[in-house]
Amino acid sequence: MEFSTSISDNMNYLNNKLDVDANFDIVHRTFYVGDKLACLYCIEGFTKNDVWQKLMEDFSSLTPEDMLIDVQEFSKKHFPYTQVSLVKDEFTMIKNLLSGLSCLFIDGYDKCLVVDSRNYPTRSVSEPEKDKVLRGSRDGFVETxxxxxxxxxxxxxxxxxxxxxxxxxxxxxxxxxxxxxxxxxxxxxxxxxxxxxxxxxxxxxxxxxxxxxxxxxxxxxxxxxxxxxxxxxxxxxxxxxxxxxxxxxxxxxxxxxxxxxxxxxxxxxxDDYYFPPVTGTYLRLSRFLISILTLFLTPTWLLFMQNSDMIPSWLQFIKLSEIPQVPLLFQLLIFEFAIDGLRLAAVNTPSMLTTPLSVIAGIVLGEYSVKSGWFNSETMLYMSFVTVANYTQSSFELGYAFKFMRMIMLITTAMFNVWGFVGGVLLTVCAVVFNKTIAGKSYIYPLIPFQLSELKKRLFRGRLPHKAK
Incomplete structure (x- = not known):
């Protein structure tokens, strides 16, 4: 629907469409610009009141002779604001209004003057909790x-x-x-x-x-x-x-x-780029290696525990010091679920209670779970490493991808022993290799297709290129 030159018709339609009597935050105010009736629609909490206070002061000085022009000329000559546009249909006007823009109707004009005087509620710019750096900028995105x-x-x-x-x-x-x-x-x-x-x-x-x-x-x-x-x-x-x-x-x-x-x-x-090339390369390679360890550590250890004759002499210390009361697979899976439970609990725990509850959880879940026979100390050691190591990379999605593939390898290894471990590894490799980016390219480029120069850039942090003057 397109607006008419009669402001009363436009107001009747919009008041009914927007249900302004029921919506307390949709503000509409009538006043005069020159000798013409005007109506302003805006959303409470989205509008800069000082902007409209200044605009109304300017409108009050207009004379009837100033209004003998079309709406296009009016917006150019008598509207002292930068972000102003003209809208003719009600769909666009309502969408702009609900987005926080202010809409002004003047009798005799068949177009709405849309003014961007938004003032969104927002929090201050601060460093993200998840993407922290040791050195570098401390600002982060907000919700606006x-x-x-x-x-x-x-x-x-x-x-x-x-x-x-x-x-x-x-x-x-x-x-x-x-x-x-x-x-x-x-x-x-x-x-x-x-x-x-x-x-x-x-x-x-x-x-x-x-x-x-x-x-x-x-x-x-x-x-x-x-x-x-x-x-x-x-x-x-x-x-x-x-x-x-x-x-x-x-x-x-x-x-x-x-x-x-x-x-x-x-x-x-x-952090790879906020430190010198040697340090950046070390941090990057460390993160790669630790990510691989979090994926394969517990399934490999479970495989060795099921085939103790495969353990080399220099790794004999990884054997269990006590006979497990609960099968190792169940111990590892219980820990996988318990860690997510603790993570969810930490998110919802009030900050003032975080420290005392952490101490209680550490004592109860650490010491008494081993004494009660539910878990072996070796199981807790390796799962603790996996839990902490997961936070070396900032992507939650990638961390959970590793977690799911690790659990699949644990189950297949427990069920089919060596062949189960090999099958779990192949399944993980296929999930990575046959994955595609949204552009349809390889997920592990430059490994597939192989390109040595690009692979070096991915693994090693080089000096930033400089253009010659």
Whole structure:
């Protein structure tokens, strides 16, 4: 529906459509601009009151002669504000209003003046809890999209950086920003991503980025290895854009979705680049090796315990010091589930109770679980290492992928011994090798297809390139 020149008709329609009598936060106020009646619609809590106070002071000085112009000329001559647009249809106007923009109607004009005077509630910019660094920037993304894009613009001051805005969700109309660097981005992949977002048919992005990720990449849901890299750090996001990646940011989500991403991209961290090349290489290789250890440590130990004759003489100390009362497989699986239970409990525990409850949990679960015969001390040692080592890389998704594959290897090893271990390893390798990025390329490039020069860059932190003057 298009608006008419009669403000009373427009107000009657919108008051009924928006149900302004029932919605206390939808504010509508009438006043005069020159000799014409005007009506302002806005959302309480989203609008900068001082902006409209100043605008109304300017409107009060207008005379009837000043209003003898069309709405286009009025917005240019008598509207002292930068972000003003004209909207003719009610669908666009309502979507803008519910997004936080203010909408002004003036009698005699068949268009609505949409003013971006938003003031979203937001928390202050601070370092992300998960993506912390030993050295480097201490700022992180927040839940407000415009703040997040500003943090990227602050780092890349180049007109080739493009940030396009779109939305998805028939009810939520959630804002989505697509960021890329012209000249470096894969144009075919960019068009594919835009088309996928346009064709998303959901009522609302209730889980923000995860909802969008499941919509644009619905294939191979059973493969636990992540298809996207998530980062709450503006510096990491800016570096990815400069490398030619595409970044998708969703309003109300304090992280960026980086694609396409291989397993090497996901394991990388900002600390690799905030230290000299030797230190950065050490940190990167350590993280790679520890990630592999978390995957294979407990299944390999279980295999050795089931075949003690396979243990070499220099590894005899890994044998059990006591006969297990509970089968080792059940001990390891119970620990896998118990660790997630403790993690969930820690998330929901008030901060003031974290320390005393941690002490109690350490005493009860540590000492008495061994004394009661439920667990062997060796089992607790290896599972403790796996639990702590999982936090060496920041991706929760990759950590849980390793966890699921480790549990599968434990079960197959317990059931089929050596062949079960080999089968579990092959299944894990296939899950990684046959996984694809959203661009359809290999998940473990540059291993497959093999490219030595790129593999060296992934494993070893070199010096940053410098352009000659």
């Amino acid at each position: 999209l415009t703040f997040n894009t500003a943090l990227i613009r602050r780092r890349i001051r180049d007109p080739k950086l493009t940030i396009e805005i779109t939305n998805a969700g028939e009810s939520s109309h959630t804002d989505i920003a697509i960021c890329y660097f012209k000249g470096r981005v894969d144009e075919k992949l960019l068009e594919k991503i835009k088309e996928l977002i346009k064709t998303v048919k959901v009522d609302a992005l209730t889980m923000n980025q995860e909802s969008l990720a499941e919509c644009i990449y619905p294939h191979k849901w059973f493969n636990p290895f992540p298809k996207f890299k998530y980062s709450e750090r503006p510096d990491t996001t800016a570096a990815s854009l400069l490398e030619g990646n595409i970044v998708i940011m969703v309003d109300n989500s304090p992280s960026a979705m980086i694609l396409p991403s291989s397993v090497f991209d996901i394991i990388e961290e900002a």
